[in-house]
Amino acid sequence: MSEVAIIGAGVAGLTCACELLDRGIGISIYEQAGKLGEGSCSWFAGGMLAPYCERDTAEHEVMQRGLLAARWWQKHVTGVTQKGSLVLALPRDRNELERLSRLGKQCRWIETPEILEIEPGLADFSGPGLLFPDEAHLNPRNALQDLANYLKMREVSIRFGQAVRPEDLDAKTVLDCRGHHSHDVLPGLRGVKGEMMILQTEDISLTRPVRLLHPRQPIYIVPRDDHQFMLGATLIESSERARFSVRSMLDLLHSAILLSSSFGEAEIIESGVDVRPAFNDNIPRLYRKDNVIFVNGLYRHGFLLGPALAIQAADAVINPDQWEELPQCA
Ligand SMILES: Cc1cc2nc3c(=O)[nH]c(=O)nc-3n(C[C@H](O)[C@H](O)[C@H](O)COP(=O)(O)OP(=O)(O)OC[C@H]3O[C@@H](n4cnc5c(N)ncnc54)[C@H](O)[C@@H]3O)c2cc1C
8 A cells, every 4th residue: 555646647636746756655546637737738738837927827835835946846846947027018008018117026018129139049139128148948758757766767657547536546645636527526627727838949949938928818838849839828717627618729820920920931730728727816726625635736837846845745744733624525
């Protein structure tokens, strides 16, 4: 019998697994899919570790809890790039940037000549921006694989192809990390659909995530290896995870072309859709029921807040006082 059994090998399950192993706790991990990423929302994430930019739409708590993310990821995976984030707007939308700049002191204004200096690929773009120099990003797919390798090196293999329920497992504690799949047992857990694309072009290169604030379709573009770019993402109140609408695709691509016309010639090598698990306030949290801790509600912050939630989950597993403080699941 392992001390802790974890259900789900998305970012929640794998960050919890590593955090518990780091503290010397024996774990086992079960994943219903046949391989890493399949059926997991985490596979479609942009991988931005951007606590200050997220302050634009998220609570102060999200920023605070996200501050430790870059350091946690650097300890566990390769390929964390810390070159900051660039947030741009068309001249007519400058007030959007002004609003964001008033939320904190972690950014500075940057005008066209300097934007071109740090990101020559944005030669077409004319407009003001904000640079958040301390933010980071990673490739979520590589990061999940690195976490799986980290576990394997410590002789923990993910048991793929096993759809399990907490009551099936013989463990002192079970961590239920099934993302939106837990909506039947977690009251208030809803789905927020996100659509994304991966574009490939050699005509532009970027070194850091670039966000475009736009009244209709704000976007971000995260550079990846092999001249690839993750273009994301829609935020739609829906639990439907199959259909990529024409409007969403047009809006995302339209905004990408506003950043650089080179994206107009890019190849669309992938389009993906999944459902972010979210509670009413979009803040992740833990619930407990009997010997089960539910680790959920990561919304659009799986990689940003996964480490903080995993630390909290490990604390609760180890420390009975913190366990008692967790809200009971109905
Ligand atoms: C388009 C898009 C862009 C995003 N961009 C970012 C970003 O830039 N930064 C960021 O921090 N976050 C981002 N997110 C959010 C992030 O992806 C989610 O918050 C995160 O993936 C949620 O992780 P999770 O582990 O809770 O769920 P999941 O990743 O869905 O993992 C749950 C796992 O549980 C497994 N499972 C389900 N039922 C069972 C069962 N019965 N037995 C065994 N296994 C089971 C599933 O197969 C799955 O692998 C984005 C999301 C989307 C959709």
